[in-house]
Amino acid sequence: MLEFKVTYFFDxxxxxxxxxxxxxxxxxxxxxxxxxxxxxxxxxxxxxYHELNTSNVRVVQISQYHRKT
Incomplete structure (x- = not known):
């Protein structure tokens, strides 16, 4: 499994x-x-904990994430 960072931008x-x-x-x-x-x-x-209405999001950004251990 790969880890991805998903960022939801509202403004x-x-x-x-x-x-x-x-x-x-x-x-x-x-x-x-x-x-x-x-x-x-x-x-x-x-x-x-977050509850998010994705219809209010202006931009979604997805990128693979590499955790530093």
């Missing part, structure tokens, strides 16, 4: 970030596309 200053584990970049893209225009929920890396 130039406000965003929410989550990390997902899927087998490829394409799988990450398909997941994000399948969640379009609906509510999703997740807990971020700090343990904060």
């Amino acid at each position: 130039e200053q406000h965003y929410v970030r989550r990390f997902i584990h899927v087998e490829s970049q394409r799988a990450a893209e398909r997941l994000i596309q399948s969640e379009r225009d609906q509510y999703i929920s997740f807990t971020d890396s700090r343990g904060i």
Whole structure:
């Protein structure tokens, strides 16, 4: 499994970030596309729970993430 960082931008200053584990970049893209225009929920890396209406997002950015150990 690969780890991807997904950032949801609402405007130039406000965003929410989550990390997902899927087998490829394409799988990450398909997941994000399948969640379009609906509510999703997740807990971020700090343990904060989020409920997000993806229809309010202006830009979604996906990038593979490499954690430093």
